[in-house]
Amino acid sequence: MKVGSGSILSLAVLAAVFFFFSAPSPASADEGLSILLTSNLEGKFAIETAERPDQDPLLVIAQGIIRERKTGRIGLYLDLGNAFYPGPLSKFSYGAVMSEYLGTLGCDATLVSSRDLQIGTDHLETLAREGKTRLLSANLMRDKQPLFVPFALFPAGRDTVAVLAVSSTDIRFDIAEKKLYGVYAAPWEERVPQVLEEIRKARPRHTILLSGLSLQHTIALLEKNRDISMAVCGGDNTGDLYGGRAVRVELEDGRPIVMLARSDGYYRLDMATEPRLRVRELVWKSAEEIAQTLKPGAPEKADPAFAEFSRRLAFWQKQFRKEEDAVVTEAREKAFPVSDSKLTGLLRDRFDAEIAIVEKGTLVPSDYQGEIRHAKILDTVNLDYNLFVYDLTGEEVRKILGKDPLLLIDGISGERIQGYRIEDKRRYRVASTQTAYDRIVKILAKEPAYRNTWQTVSELLLADLQEGKIVFRDDYRYLDRRFRTTLDVKLSNYLDHSTVSKGDDISPPPGKPADSYKKWGLDNRIDLTLYNNLHQFVLTPELRYERTDDQYLQNLLRGTFVYNLNLQGPLQPYHKSQFETVLEEQRSGFRPMLLRETVGVSAVWGIAKARLGLGFEKRINDPVEPYVYGLETIGNLKYPFWEYLTYGLDVDSFFGAQSREGARPQVRSEITNALTFSISRYVGFSLKHRWVYLYSAELEENYSDSQFLTALDLAMDYKIW
The missing domain is CATH 2.40.160.40 (monomeric porin ompg)
Incomplete structure (x- = not known):
């Protein structure tokens, strides 16, 4: 059979058209990757709302995440840390209720951050072994061995994605764990190259960094380690940049850095994966916005896993109320405001100190009125660390003044202590929280000798409310009248x-x-x-x-x-x-x-x-x-x-x-x-x-x-x- 030139031309055109429609386009070849991201959830479940999930922000966020999961588009759910603390219910359960929450929502991994450590490294290790969510950190160490898994591998379509986690180097350990167990945060410059060597052996298509480091250090890390495809910052990194907050930064070579500036909801990050990771869209969903879309009988509430978690949450709430609902004291006359400034007055009174220093945000400003229960104290305390007493010279006191905006310093007025000019060689007694002490150590570049009271902020508040109620005072000038x-x-x-x-x-x-x-x-x-x-x-x-x-x-x-x-x-x-x-x-x-x-x-x-x-x-x-x-x-x-x-x-x-x-x-x-x-x-x-x-x-x-x-x-x- 002979074919004419016209027929040959027609076949060529037909073949070209067939090839055009049958060959995968770049867009269709890149299936993309959608990631759900949360940060700083802090385990803050309401105490009495398991049966009213629309009124608990964490349960509202959970329903939004379940809805996203049901679309079938979500490849990963990653949490950037500070999930387990300081919520009173999470503290009470040593993080177990928050671990169940993350596991219920299919959270693949969470970065271990500073506040998480407040429930204790031993409890975190238990959650890492028994929970469904991987706890990751490449640089938290004990006796030169990693405390947690440094990275994890996850399938992403036909490829594999490695998730590497680096905790903040400013992370704080409980003083007993630091002294007795030798736990510490290793420099990322030392640990990241070692972990990347292990990741290369697995040959993942992309490597995602979960970073609790500052933006400056995160950029430096990416510049020195070009195997890392992108970074997501959160937890101890809140996106602060030159006095404002950034959401996205892109390096010169196109690698993106995404910063989770908000915590009252979740982000959905839609990524292109070919030829490199590239941000298509970053969508923020707040708990308030999600709540407005929820309806009675919504399928999210009927989700079996969510229903089971709600029952478990109700159990934890019942146990919490049973043990922590005891009345500590009563304040019948009026509402007494309790805040960081009241805590510094209490510290000066309790430890007869000339100066009291706390990190701002140690207490959540609260009004105390009527029957005051133990649960109220736990809900007030945001940073429940041990209390230290130590001496600083006048010269050292001058060095810390105005150096750290997060330090609240009480007892100094116009460079005078108790009405007298600060003398450089004179020693002054200081009472502070461990978090404030750690910040002072960084400023002074040395560790002043201290006495650990082995009493936490919540224990101090409880003892005071049962006895002196110093924290209810409005005037602390009597402290300066002490001889x-x-x-x-x-x-x-x-x-x-x-x-x-x-x-x-x-x-x-x-x-x-x-x-x-x-x-x-x-x-x-x-x-x-x-x-x-x-x-x-x-x-x-x-x-x-x-x-x-x-x-x-x-x-x-x-x-x-x-x-x-x-x-x-x-x-x-x-x-x-x-x-x-x-x-x-x-x-x-x-x-x-x-x-x-x-x-x-x-x-x-x-x-x-x-x-x-x-x-x-x-x-x-x-x-x-x-x-x-x-x-x-x-x-x-x-x-x-x-x-x-x-x-x-x-x-x-x-x-x-x-x-x-x-x-x-x-x-x-x-x-x-x-x-x-x-x-x-x-x-x-x-x-x-x-x-x-x-x-x-x-x-x-x-x-x-x-x-x-x-x-x-x-x-x-x-x-x-």
């Missing part, structure tokens, strides 16, 4: 090169030498301070002692008592009583004694302090002399050149005259200059020059003692609460 005590001990062992000059008739001040010398000596001082926000009492015994076999070179025993009225303004009134004598009676049998009484005002300007007062001096023994009335001037300055080198200047002068008619003036002054090299917090080395000067116009003579001291100093400070 505290500090003890500062300064011991100095020095080599003294002293040059003395004096007139023939003038007597040296008490305890001062009459001739020049070079000798080792002691200079010891103790400051005992009792204070609150208004009143400060300072008692200071001081000893300077040197002697040879036949004479005393320094033999001063001084006691000073100062009262300061703290008006928290530029000027503060004070009263001072000072008594000077000798430690050991002089060989002449004399024991000279000098008394000074003054009242005046003090002021502080940055690194300088000054006092100006009126009063009198009087020798009351060996010899007894008339009153000398006059003006007292005291100045102190400390200038830190470097962290370990400080210059100090101390001036103490009294200008006066005797009360009798025709009396002539006299001057008594002591000026000390010092350079101190700090070897450690307690030990220092100093070079000092101390000049003691006494001038009597009556005798027209003066006394001068110039001392050059090379000293080894020991300084200790204690706070007695």
Whole structure:
């Protein structure tokens, strides 16, 4: 049979048309992948709504997910973490009710995030073994071994998709688990390449990253690991970007990053899979929106798995009410607001701390009125971590101020603590939650020694509501009226090169030498301070002692008592009583004694302090002399050149005259200059020059003692609460 050229042309056209319609187009070859995504569900089931699923947001979300599942388009359901905590029902069941929820909805995997760990790693491991949902994390470790499965493989059409999970490196472990079991979050730079080696052996078509890292670290991870096809961020990453919230970011090579900024619903992510993963559409469905579409008798409610879960939820709710419905206390008069600021007041009261620090959001703001049940407390506490008590120096306190917007710091006002300026070297007692402590550790780049109270936030609230109800107070100013005590001990062992000059008739001040010398000596001082926000009492015994076999070179025993009225303004009134004598009676049998009484005002300007007062001096023994009335001037300055080198200047002068008619003036002054090299917090080395000067116009003579001291100093400070 012969075929003409026209027939050949017709067959060619027919074949081309057949090939065009029968060959798969790019769109039809790419079946795509639809993924359901949730994040930060927090296990917040309502306590009494199992039989009214339209009123429980989590049950509403569940019905929306069931509806999506019934379309047959959903390939995966992935949760980005913080699913198990802090909902009271989930806490009560140690995450079991939330594990059943995720399993009922066919959740394929969830990223283990910071709040999930609050139910305990041992409970999470049990849920991972017995639940239907895989718990994933590549970098949560115990004794250098992964706590959870690092990745999972899932079918996607004809191909396989790997899901790799990386938890936030800022994740917090319970302090007992961290110390006793050695759990920690390994750097992603270390773990991700190791896990990707295992994933490559399975030869998946695509690898999806579930990331709890910040966006910056997620981008860095993708740039260094190009085997990863895309990333989904959620859980501890809430999509924050330059003060706003982003939903999608695309890298230069086209790989997408999807961020789950919302938690009160679910996302449906529709992806193209060929030749690479590409976002077609990201759809958000809120619980409120889903609830408006639900009708009585909707097929979602009749779903056997959902119906079974509703029965299980009702069981958990019944058990919860049975055990947690006990009345703790009553608040009949009015509604008492309870919030983070009330918690800080309670912490300062309970642990007698000057400063209380919590992470914002530790408590959900709530009103307490009528019968207050244990369940109410559990519902209020959002971050139920242990409470720590520790000391921070004033310098460390300054470092944390304003550094972390998530820290709520109570007890500091205008760089004053209990009404006094923050002193860099002074220690202050701090009570905080573990989460706040962890943030402080990051700021200071060190771990201050702490005392674990082994009491959680909810336990503290429960104890307070049963007894003092401090958390119901509106005014916490009484905390600043509490008296505290500090003890500062300064011991100095020095080599003294002293040059003395004096007139023939003038007597040296008490305890001062009459001739020049070079000798080792002691200079010891103790400051005992009792204070609150208004009143400060300072008692200071001081000893300077040197002697040879036949004479005393320094033999001063001084006691000073100062009262300061703290008006928290530029000027503060004070009263001072000072008594000077000798430690050991002089060989002449004399024991000279000098008394000074003054009242005046003090002021502080940055690194300088000054006092100006009126009063009198009087020798009351060996010899007894008339009153000398006059003006007292005291100045102190400390200038830190470097962290370990400080210059100090101390001036103490009294200008006066005797009360009798025709009396002539006299001057008594002591000026000390010092350079101190700090070897450690307690030990220092100093070079000092101390000049003691006494001038009597009556005798027209003066006394001068110039001392050059090379000293080894020991300084200790204690706070007695």
